[in-house]
Amino acid sequence: xxxxxxxxxxxxxxxxxxxxxxxxxxxxxxxxxxxxxxxxxxxxxxxxxxxxxxxxxxxxxxxxxxxxxxxxxxxxxxxxxxxxxxxxxxxxxxxxxxxxxxxxxxxxxxxxxxxxxxxxxxxxxxxxxxxxxxxxxxxxxxxxxxxxxxxxxxxxxxxxxxxxxxxxxxxxxxxxxxxxxxxxxxxxxxxxxxxxxxx
Amino acid sequence: xxxxxxxxxxxxxxxxxxxxxxxxxxxxxxxxxxxxxxxxxxxxxxxxxxxxxxxxxxxxxxxxxxxxxxxxxxxxxxxxxxxxxxxxxxxxxxxxxxxxxxxxxxxxxxxxxxxxxxxxxxxxxxxxxxxxxxxxxxxxxxxxxxxxxxxxxxxxxxxxxxxxxxxxxxxxxxxxxxxxxxxxxxxxxxxxxxxxxxx
DNA sequence: CATGAAGTGGAATAGTTCTTCAACTTAAGA
DNA sequence: TCTTAAGTTGAAGAACTATTCCACTTCATG
Numbered sequence: 056x057x058x059x060x061x062x063x064x065x066x067x068x069x070x071x072x073x074x075x076x077x078x079x080x081x082x083x084x085x086x087x088x089x090x091x092x093x094x095x096x097x098x099x100x101x102x103x104x105x106x107x108x109x110x111x112x113x114x115x116x117x118x119x120x121x122x123x124x125x126x127x128x129x130x131x132x133x134x135x136x137x138x139x140x141x142x143x144x145x146x147x148x149x150x151x152x153x154x155x156x157x158x159x160x161x162x163x164x165x166x167x168x169x170x171x172x173x174x175x176x177x178x179x180x181x182x183x184x185x186x187x188x189x190x191x192x193x194x195x196x197x198x199x200x201x202x203x204x205x206x207x208x209x210x211x212x213x214x215x216x217x218x219x220x221x222x223x224x225x226x227x228x229x230x231x232x233x234x235x236x237x238x239x240x241x242x243x244x245x246x247x248x249x250x251x252x253x254x
Numbered sequence: 255x256x257x258x259x260x261x262x263x264x265x266x267x268x269x270x271x272x273x274x275x276x277x278x279x280x281x282x283x284x285x286x287x288x289x290x291x292x293x294x295x296x297x298x299x300x301x302x303x304x305x306x307x308x309x310x311x312x313x314x315x316x317x318x319x320x321x322x323x324x325x326x327x328x329x330x331x332x333x334x335x336x337x338x339x340x341x342x343x344x345x346x347x348x349x350x351x352x353x354x355x356x357x358x359x360x361x362x363x364x365x366x367x368x369x370x371x372x373x374x375x376x377x378x379x380x381x382x383x384x385x386x387x388x389x390x391x392x393x394x395x396x397x398x399x400x401x402x403x404x405x406x407x408x409x410x411x412x413x414x415x416x417x418x419x420x421x422x423x424x425x426x427x428x429x430x431x432x433x434x435x436x437x438x439x440x441x442x443x444x445x446x447x448x449x450x451x452x453x
Numbered sequence: 454c455a456t457g458a459a460g461t462g463g464a465a466t467a468g469t470t471c472t473t474c475a476a477c478t479t480a481a482g483a
Numbered sequence: 484t485c486t487t488a489a490g491t492t493g494a495a496g497a498a499c500t501a502t503t504c505c506a507c508t509t510c511a512t513g
Contacts, residue, residue, distance in 0.1 A: 062480060065490060088470060099492040104472070208430050211418055212411030219410055230443060231407050238437030244429060261510055264460060287500060298462035303502070454513105461508070467501080478491070483484100 080158035122176035129183035200244035279357035321375035328382035399443035
């Protein structure tokens with residue numbers, strides 16, 4: 056089935072909506088009210104709903120490439136000769152992106168699940184992150200107890216500081232990241248053989 | 255000015271409302287809808303509003319003693335012979351309380367500001383926490399760059415993990431705390447500016 | 454046990470957002 | 484130009500929560 060292209064005016068409107076939503080979500084996060092997006096774009100709510108019946112459609116259209124960019128970062132980090140450098144480099148780049156785009160941070164931290172498209176990207180990132188950890192552990196740069204879950208936790212931790220300090224001190228997260236990464240290296244973590252199922 | 259005591263039935267209702275609110279907020283956080291509290295307590299909304307016209311009045315009545323308990327913990331920690339032990343002991347006890355009471359965590363992390371009464375308690379905790387840090391730095395148990403702001407950041411960091419894992423693994427925060435505290439000891443933090451890579 | 458101040462319930466009003474829809478407008482091709 | 488399918492709009496209805504208000508009930512006391 057061939058999708059017939061949108062009418063020219065409709066396509067223009069669609070682009071304007073996307074552009075507007077991108078800016079608002081980067082600044083305010085994923086939950087910007089539909090009404091606000093439509094108003095800022097100079098359209099009616101009906102138009103926004105017609106193009107993006109589900110918020111996830113909109114988010115997907117907006118952030119697919121951002122998530123892909125993070126996947127690419129992770130891949131590049133995996134190619135680093137020095138596993139630990141690759142890991143820290145990846146985390147810094149990732150957080151720099153999140154610092155500039157609130158919605159991206161919410162997505163990557165799972166505050167809000169995206170469509171299959173985005174979820175797949177996030178899963179890929181998680182895979183690669185696990186590799187980064189494994190490689191660093193294998194190289195003796197991280198103690199053996201550290202797991203990919205710990206890296207996810209670091210993501211949440213630094214993200215929390217970022218969210219709390221966006222206004223006052225937008226670079227504060229760097230300090231938190233330094234603390235968290237140093238902690239991974241030096242904390243005495245049991246391998247944690249616990250099955251860790253839900254209670 | 256002598257406040258005349260409540261009528262006996264009114265006092266009973268008030269206690270029931272407090273008890274109910276305490277349970278609901280411990281489980282669901284500070285933002286439990288007023289309507290839900292009233293219904294669970296078997297009262298009308300009017301009654302709840304009459305006793306606690308402002309949500310802060312309610313929160314204050316409920317959590318003053320909890321906050322005081324944390325102040326007491328901090329004081330006790332300050333009396334420890336070993337500054338670092340005192341610090342870690344305090345953080346663990348504090349998070350254990352937060353783990354058992356969602357609303358308390360929200361209060362202590364400033365998700366929601368309380369009345370002057372509570373704010374004062376939180377300020378006192380912050381003071382004592384700063385002392386704990388200073389003492390540990392003075393004893394050479396923490397590097398000189400670490401500040402009380404870093405401890406606040408640790409609070410946010412571990413809190414984020416706790417919030418994310420309450421359901422699946424309620425004890426996960428302990429691991430995050432271990433990471434964060436080890437990070438404080440080992441991260442190479444400049445006294446003010448940018449952090450550097452860990453050693 | 455009558456009285457009225459204190460207390461109570463819950464419907465009503467209001468502010469937010471989400472979501473739908475019927476009437477209106479317009480681009481694009483015959 | 485005319486036709487009409489595609490597109491647009493904003494008001495309307497639904498869900499949720501906060502907050503007020505007043506007719507009604509109940510306790511405490513003379």
